[in-house]
Amino acid sequence: MQNDEKFEQLVSIIIPAYNCSDFIGATLDSVISQTYKNWEVIIIDDCSTDNTEEIVSTYISNDSRIKYFKLEVNSGAAVARNKAVDIAEGKYMAFIDSDDVWFSDKLSKQINFMEHNRYNFTCTSYTKIDDKGNYLGRTIIAQNRRNYDGLLKTSPGNSTVIYDAEKLGKFKIPDIKKRNDYVMWLQVIKKEKYLYGMEEPLSSHRIREGTLSSKKTTLVKYHWRVYREIEKLSILKSCYLILYWITATAFKLR
Template sequence: MPSYNYASYIREAIESVIKQTYTNWELIIIDDASTDSSLGIIKEYLRKDPRIKLVINEKNLGLAKTLKKGMSFAEGNWIAFLECDDIFQPTSLEKKMEAAQSGAELIFSAAEGFDNKNKIQKFEKHIEDINKYIIKLDKSMFIEGFPNFVYKTNIIPTFSVVMVKKEILAGCNFNPLCETALDYYLWAQLCFHKIYYIHEKLTLWRLHNDSYLNRKQYSWLRKFLFSISIFAQTVQNKNRIQQFFIIANSIRKRLIYFNISKNRIKLSLFNNRYIFEKFLP
C-alpha cells in the first residue's frame, strides 16, 4: 500500500485489510514522505497488528519507485495492490487466492466506483465500452487473447483490483513515460502470462478530484510516445518484421487519435530511429 498525504482515507483502507476473511496476509505500507497526519494513523495500526509493516521514504520518490521498493520487502509469493484511498471488500483476498489455485499468474476483479458522481459515470461508461467493443466481461474467466487488445485500452480499472505473482512482477520495467499510467505499462509487459478475471466487485475504487491521476499532467507528445511503448510491449515476443508493421500501423492510428497533423510533427515510420531503437529488442 503506497501512502502519500491521504490521512483522510488511509484508515478506511487499512481497516478493510484487517477485516479480510483470508487472514494469512502481510500489509506493507510505504509512506512516500507524507506531510500530513498519515504516519501517525499508520503507527496506530502498527501497535495493534503485527502483520502490518511500515517503510518510510526519506524523500518523495513517486509511485513507481515506491511500489518497487515496497515489493522488495514482501515475504509472500503474491502481491495484492491496494491504494490508500481505496477499500477492499471483506472477501477480496479470499476470492483472489481461490483463483490463484487455477494456475493464474495475474488476477483482477471488477470494481465499484464511489465518491464523485461525475467520475463514477465516466468509469461506468468506460466499462460499458470495454464490454461492447473490446471483450465481454460478464463472468469469471481466464482472459484469452490479452495481447491482442491490451494496446487498445486498459481493461483493468485500477491497481487496487489486482493480485499478481511477485516473481513475474519483479521482472517488469517500472519506468513508464507517463507515471500516471504505470499500471497500464505493467499490464502490457505481463500480457503473455495467464490472466484471470473475477466477475465480482471486490474493490471499492474511490474516484475523487484529489486522486493521483489528477495530480499529474503530461504533454500530448509524452502521452503519444507512451502509447507507442505499450504497443512495443505487447509484441515483444514476436519477430522484428512483425513488430515493425504492428507498431507502424499502431502509430498511424494514434496519429489520428491524437489529431497530430503533418505540420505539427514530422514522423517517418521507416526512419524514426529513436522510437524503434528505444522500444524494440
C-alpha cells in the same frame, strides 16, 4: 474438518502512499477485515507532509502484519511501488491504492479463483465511489480473459490485481509519474500470456476531485509515453490506442 487457514499462502499487499491521511484508515480497515488472514501489508510513504505516518502507526501498534517505510526523498509512485515489491515476501502480490477499499472476501475469493483454475495473473470487477465512500452507480466489469493486445486497450483496476510472484517472479517498472501500474501489468502479461478476470466486483475505486486520475485529459500524454517510449509501438498503433482509450473514457466504458 481441517482449518483452511493452515493452507493459506502469504499475500503481500503493496500500498504506495502520499498525503492520504483522509483515506488510508479506510483502506487499511478493508484489508484487516479480510476473511483471508495470511497477508502482509507493505506501505511505502513517498514523503507525505500530512499525518499519514501517525495514522498508520496506530494500525501498526495493533497489527504486526502491517509494515511501514518512508522514502528519504519524494520520488513518485513508481519508485515507491518498486521498493515495496523488493521487500515483499509473499507468494502472491496484491495491490491497492491508498484511497481504495476491498470487499471483505476479496482475497479469499480471488486466491481461490487463481488456485482452482491454476491462474497466475488475475483481476476482478470493481465499483466507483466518491470521496465519502458513496457508490456512484458505476461498476467496471472485468473481461474474462485478456492477452497483450487486449490489455493495451483496457487496463484492469490497480486495486483488483493479484499475480503469483513465486511462479512469475517480481516485476519492476520505469519511473513514470502516472500509469506506472499499467506498465507493470504489460510486463507481467508478456510472461504469463493472459490476464483472467472475475466478473464479481470485489473492490471500490475512489474518485477524488482534483486528483490527476480524476482528470482524464491529463492522462493522454502518459498513455502516449507507455505506447511509444516503453512498449515501442508504432505511431499508427499508438494513435489508434489513444483514440480507443479516449472513446472508452468518454462513454464511461472503463
